[in-house]
Amino acid sequence: MTLVYAIGDIHGQKAHLDQALDLIHADGGADAEIVFLGDYTDRGPDSRAVIETLVSGRDCGRNWHFIKGNHDRLFTRYVREGREHDPKVRSGISWLNPRLGGTATLGSYGVIGTPVFSRSDDDGLEWLTAFETDVQAHDPAALMEAAQAAVPEHHLNFLENLPLIHQTDDLLFVHAGLRMDLPPHQQDAEDLLWIRDGFLDDTRDYGKLIIHGHTALDAPGHFGNRINLDGGAGYGRPLVPAVFEGRHCWLLTGQGRVPLEPS
Structure with missing residues (x-):
């Protein structure tokens, strides 16, 4: 079965991103398929280098998929239009x-x-x-x-043109979450970027395991129907990558894989 790796909210933490990529490379090699869950910018010290790393990986043909986060849109809207809010x-x-x-x-x-x-x-x-x-x-x-x-300009173009959802046979990747009673093509972009209420407390199975970030935790968590990979890197906590085989998930650490089970 194909392995898929995922990295949660980076928030300008270039050193943490490098560590996460090293862990993935050690586990899955240079051709590993990786999904990035958005929020590449803001709070951390080096958003520019984070974006450049992602763009460089895309341009050299890495098997990488990128989802837009709400902070990425805040950034581009400010630069384009001066929108502060x-x-x-x-x-x-x-x-x-x-x-x-x-x-x-x-x-x-x-x-x-x-x-x-x-x-x-x-x-x-x-x-x-x-x-x-x-x-x-x-x-x-x-x-x-x-x-x-x-x-x-190429940084702005990269962020502005990112999709809001990425799917595999077993998994649905999104930045913030979604409405459990709507199929992917009927979801509202604002929910995909921002939702908490009505998603985090919904325990229904969506058919696919939902992998998201946006709501910072002390560490990634498994909630049965969804996994939140935002472990708070934007606040200085570690950026912990994950690997999926079907709906099974492991976190990658310096000591190897650690199973992530429903809490």
Whole structure:
């Protein structure tokens, strides 16, 4: 039976990504099929190098599949349009807030500074008022122009054109989750990128084992009908890759495979 490997949310952690790829190479060789579950950017220190690694792997013909995450869309929308917010971020904070991690992503492209925010009385949202560097303070328009000049077009194109679902005979890979009562072709893109309520608490079998990330745990977990591989790399925890044979799952560690069983 074919082996499929998967890597959860990377969040700019290039060193963690390298370790995960080394573990997969040791287990499955250079031709291993890998599915990446999205959220390549934000929070960690080197989103640029993460994206470059993924693009390079694609371009040299690796058997790699990539899914778009909500943070990847936040990043590209900011660079393209200057959009700081998404309605799904209920706190109303800006993408540039360190909690979401946009400032770290821009920093990896050489746009380094400290954001200054204010809260709008009109819409309750947090808005950037200045971006202070060692040399000067940029206004929001100048920061967006700096971002557009710094981020390569091929990085934006890569992220913007990623699919939201990848499937095998036994597995369905998605960033956040889905609606259990809808087939894949009827799913809403916003759910695939953002869903928690109505998915994480649904114990129904979808027909395929769902492999996702998005909701950070202390470590990957198996919940019977789904596996969450977001072990919190965006918060400095290890990035633990997994290998699947049919619906059976093992986590890869420096000591070898560890079975991941339903909790």
